[in-house]
Amino acid sequence: MLRMERFADGSLTGVGRIIAGVTGTVDDLVGTxxxxxxxxVRPGTSPGLIVHEQAHVRQFWRWLDCSxxxxxxxxxxxxxFxxxxxxxQLAxxxxAQAQHFALSLATKYDLAITEQEALTLLTK
Structure with missing residues (x-):
């Protein structure tokens, strides 16, 4: 069952076990x-990860659905993005998580940057 909630910034969240369609199930995802x-949002997801995804929602609206x-x-x-x-998320x-996020940024998004370059981008 999917339960819809609205965050203070106006973005919607779907909390539940099964999300049909392109995304499969929320259980297949890291957390959000x-x-x-x-x-x-997968139940029990960390507030930092939710904030990360909310940033993508703001990008969606800023780019008028072209993001x-x-x-x-x-x-x-x-x-x-x-x-x-x-x-x-770091905020x-x-x-302390900057190095971990830099590794993710350098390896999971096809950005052709090093972990050190990613760390510099995150902390400058």
Whole structure:
């Protein structure tokens, strides 16, 4: 069963076990997933990860629904979007996670950057 909730910033969240369609189930995800203005949240997800996905929702609205295309086809903009989201997450979880996020940024998004370059982007 999917339960819809609205965050203070106006973004929607779907909390539940099964989300049918392209995303499969929330259980298949790390913890959250943003799909346009919707944030799909696995129960027990950390506040930092929710903030990361909320940043992607803000990007969706800022880019008037074109962020997904830009994200998919432009390495430069994908980097900008993820750096913004990871910085928002760092603001919640604290700087101790910066190295871990830099590793993710350097290896999971096809950005062609090193872990050190990613760390610099996150902490500058």
């Amino acid at each position: 997933y943003s799909l346009g203005p919707l944030v799909l 997904g295309l830009v994200y998919h086809f432009s390495r430069k903009w994908r980097q900008c 993820e750096v913004e989201a990871y910085r928002a 919640v979880v604290g700087p």
